[in-house]
Amino acid sequence: MPRAAVPAATLSRAFYDRPTLLVARELLGQRLVRVIDEHRLSGIIVETEAYVGTDDLACHASRGRTSRTEVMFGPAGHAYVYLIYGMHHCLNVVTERRDFPAAVLIRALAPGEGLDGMRRRRRVRSDRQLTSGPGKLCQALHIDRGLNGADLCGVDLFIEAATRVPEASVVTTPRVGIPYAGASRELPWRFLLRDHPGGSRSM
DNA sequence: TATACGATCACCT
DNA sequence: GGTGATCGTATAC
DSSP states (O other): OOGGGSOOOBOOHHHHSSOHHHHHHHHTTOEEEEEETTEEEEEEEEEEEEEESTTOTTSGGGGOOOTTTHHHHSOSSBEEEEEETTTEEEEEEEOSSTTSOEEEEEEEEEEOSOHHHHHHHHOOSSGGGSSSSHHHHHHHTTOOGGGTTOBTTSSSEEEEOOOOOOGGGEEEEOOSSOTTOGGGTTOOOEEEETTOTTOSOOO
16 A cells, blocks of 8 residues: 555544653654645644643643633643734643643644745745744744634644654753743753754753 | 733844 | 844732
């Protein structure tokens, strides 16, 4: 059978309904897919960060259960999308059981399908800048708050099993942009592919 | 009602 | 290396 005829497996709810650090690690190498008018925009996930529960001072849910953070308290496998700095969106995937607020921030992709659509939305000189940051990839894939709460086991936005990443290829560092997070600041909860040129800013 | 600020980015020097 | 853009949220009054 031709390779192209084998459908890629969409990650199931059971994948997301596990410890957040494990999900953040295993999302590396998988393919984030956005479908718009039956066209696919996609990229391989090369950088993630875990945000875990109310004790994690970097996690939005540490300031309580509010209308904004409600999605994080819901069941795993949904999108938590929020607006940051008044102009950029960030995409998270909700993990773990209902009432335990946790999510994985998707920080960077290696662009795959739909490059023309991404270039049209991003208007940058180099393809390396298409999806090399959390706000950039949302703009490239047309992800905004209209997708907040969207089911990742649906058809508009989902993640497919793609690449198996060996442990030796995974780097962990503290998370980016959380100087206010006190004791949680230094936790090594950022995961990225070693030596990958498409990641977001270095430390 | 008012105010401060952020899980960022692009452009500047 | 530095800084301005821009607005939804959380919190204070």
